[in-house]
Amino acid sequence: MLGDRGAPQRQPSPASLLSPRQLVGERLVAGFPGAAVPAPVRQMIRRGELAGVILFEANLPSRATARQLVDELEAIRRPARLRDPLLVMTDQEGGLVKRLEGPPSASARQMGAAGAAASRAQGEATAASLRRVGINVDLAPVLDVARPGGTIDTTDRGFGSTAAAVDAAAVSFAEGLQAGGVAATAKHFPGIGAAAENTDFAVQRINLPKQTLRAVDEWPYRRFVVAGGELVMLSTAIYPAFSPQPAAFARSIASVELRDRLGFSGVSITDALESVAVRDFGGPASAGLAAAAAGTDLLLFTDYRAAAAAGQALRRRLQGTPTVRPEFVASAGRVLRLRQGLSASAVRRR
Numbered sequence: 148m149l150g151d152r153g154a155p156q157r158q159p160s161p162a163s164l165l166s167p168r169q170l171v172g173e174r175l176v177a178g179f180p181g182a183a184v185p186a187p188v189r190q191m192i193r194r195g196e197l198a199g200v201i202l203f204e205a206n207l208p209s210r211a212t213a214r215q216l217v218d219e220l221e222a223i224r225r226p227a228r229l230r231d232p233l234l235v236m237t238d239q240e241g242g243l244v245k246r247l248e249g250p251p252s253a254s255a256r257q258m259g260a261a262g263a264a265a266s267r268a269q270g271e272a273t274a275a276s277l278r279r280v281g282i283n284v285d286l287a288p289v290l291d292v293a294r295p296g297g298t299i300d301t302t303d304r305g306f307g308s309t310a311a312a313v314d315a316a317a318v319s320f321a322e323g324l325q326a327g328g329v330a331a332t333a334k335h336f337p338g339i340g341a342a343a344e345n346t347d348f349a350v351q352r353i354n355l356p357k358q359t360l361r362a363v364d365e366w367p368y369r370r371f372v373v374a375g376g377e378l379v380m381l382s383t384a385i386y387p388a389f390s391p392q393p394a395a396f397a398r399s400i401a402s403v404e405l406r407d408r409l410g411f412s413g414v415s416i417t418d419a420l421e422s423v424a425v426r427d428f429g430g431p432a433s434a435g436l437a438a439a440a441a442g443t444d445l446l447l448f449t450d451y452r453a454a455a456a457a458g459q460a461l462r463r464r465l466q467g468t469p470t471v472r473p474e475f476v477a478s479a480g481r482v483l484r485l486r487q488g489l490s491a492s493a494v495r496r497r
Contacts, residue, residue, distance in 0.1 A: 162480035173479035177454035199234025217281030259306035270323020334380035338364025402442035432460035
């Protein structure tokens with residue numbers, strides 16, 4: 148119609164222009180052994196089949212080696228719409244969980260005792276340290292409310308034993324990270340502070356009522372969301388009050404609780420999908436399909452071969468069931484915005 152000639156044309160979202168292979172790739176993060184990029188990982192990145200990588204101690208024997216490895220990753224030529232920085236992740240919590248030498252110099256428990264200002268300073272120092280080697284996502288802080296005797300409490304990974312204490316100190320650490328240009332990741336939603344064991348090593352059922360989980364365990368995530376926290380990691384524990392499946396596979400948690408109730412609009416990511424906690428729910432393909440169907444954006448695999456298997460299953464789902472494409476586009480869009488934001492942050496700090 149003539150009357151529409153002057154109307155602004157709505158531009159398609161960048162994610163909607165991605166191929167099925169690339170849409171799936173924007174939902175996958177993978178690990179690999181050693182301090183050099185294996186050829187299959189290089190190929191996956193070149194094809195747009197990975198949004199990012201996770202690095203562990205074996206990948207980071209020294210700071211110089213870490214810098215070389217990240218430079219090698221970023222030098223891999225990627226498809227035109229995927230040129231923003233890869234998500235290069237590590238677990239740099241402090242205390243027992245540190246993959247790279249350097250800050251934080253305190254455990255979560257110590258930061259919680261020192262208070263919000265000290266925690267923010269630790270976050271800023273950690274960001275500066277990670278940025279110097281090219282790591283742009285910290286899988287921290289732990290927002291679990293540390294119940295006495297639980298695994299989070301006994302390993303000093305909790306900032307406090309009350310929601311208020313965690314809210315104050317842990318979110319301040321996250322704010323310090325993000326002020327320094329490193330994306331923070333709140334974990335493990337909706338909370339594993341009551342778990343007796345680490346879900347990497349055992350199936351855990353958190354038998355707390357829904358009202359307790361919402362009033363206590365989810366509470367620190369409210370301020371994290373308001374403060375602009377960029378990622379939330381979904382737990383692989385089971386919460387019978389919500390679902391018989393691990394949280395990362397439960398739409399009632401990954402979509403309803405996290406997005407609808409708390410208003411989180413950033414990127415969600417699973418805990419490691421090869422853990423003991425999810426073995427009863429199938430291998431990498433089944434785990435990837437379940438997490439994606441729940442609405443979790445990024446699927447985290449510590450082994451790139453598992454990520455490749457999940458990718459194949461997800462491509463079959465996407466190509467065989469067109470109705471799921473909007474959710475893939477939405478997830479990929481959130482991941483692309485995160486990557487673009489990290490690119491802008493890198494430019495500001497040059």
